[in-house]
Amino acid sequence: MTKYHLNLAHLYGNLLNTYSDVGNIIALRYYAKQMDADITVQVISIGQEFDPAKFDLALFGGGQDYEQFVVSKDLPNKKAGIKQFIDDQKPLLAICGGYQLLGQYYIGANGEKIPGLNILPHYTLSQDHNRFIGNITIKNEQTGDEYHGFENHNGMTFLGDGERPLGKVISGHGNNGQDKTEGAIYKEVYCSYFHGPILTRNGEIAKHLLLAALHKKYPNEDFSKQEQLVIKPTF
Numbered sequence: 001m002t003k004y005h006l007n008l009a010h011l012y013g014n015l016l017n018t019y020s021d022v023g024n025i026i027a028l029r030y031y032a033k034q035m036d037a038d039i040t041v042q043v044i045s046i047g048q049e050f051d052p053a054k055f056d057l058a059l060f061g062g063g064q065d066y067e068q069f070v071v072s073k074d075l076p077n078k079k080a081g082i083k084q085f086i087d088d089q090k091p092l093l094a095i096c097g098g099y100q101l102l103g104q105y106y107i108g109a110n111g112e113k114i115p116g117l118n119i120l121p122h123y124t125l126s127q128d129h130n131r132f133i134g135n136i137t138i139k140n141e142q143t144g145d146e147y148h149g150f151e152n153h154n155g156m157t158f159l160g161d162g163e164r165p166l167g168k169v170i171s172g173h174g175n176n177g178q179d180k181t182e183g184a185i186y187k188e189v190y191c192s193y194f195h196g197p198i199l200t201r202n203g204e205i206a207k208h209l210l211l212a213a214l215h216k217k218y219p220n221e222d223f224s225k226q227e228q229l230v231i232k233p234t235f
């Protein structure tokens, strides 16, 4: 039995789950255990209510354009709940397609405009007959941490006011191949194009998300021991 318990909402987890996104849940559980916490996961998909009060952290994964289009039809029903969750400073990890759908809109590879939640201010354009594919390294300019991952996307994302990049591109393409930014941070929302999955190779991000969730859920507890957790690779 662990002392702490966290509830994770896997938003549209049955539709948006490309390139082993589920590995992020496995990595979160791996680190949570070292923090004396366990995690219950619930997929919240099409037609299901998302009640922000029931969850301590959330994952919004990546997908193909078709699945993103299907999901976009359901987003208006969840917008108020997801916005509340974000405004409450609860941690949300959004990867690739999920990252794109938190923003204003996404232009798919066939030119179709897919409306997003419009909670975060970024927008995503498409590029002609090209995808950004390959290994990527970025540096979080606030913490100095380097993150390593793999990207595979057509979309070119441009950040808006109030969000800052997850990191500066050292090698690879990042958000749009132009401005050297990768991903976005907004409140406790962490967005990235890293698949692979991001948390197995970059445990510091998992640690940050878990601590944010624990502090939020147990405001009177002392988590200094958890804060000192030394991150080791999960493999």
Ligand code: GLN
Pocket (backbone or CB within 6 Å): 018, 061, 062, 063, 064, 065, 068, 095, 096, 097, 098, 152, 153, 154, 155, 156
């Ligand atoms: N379909 C989107 C794109 O190609 C997202 C891809 C993904 O989630 N890997 O940009």
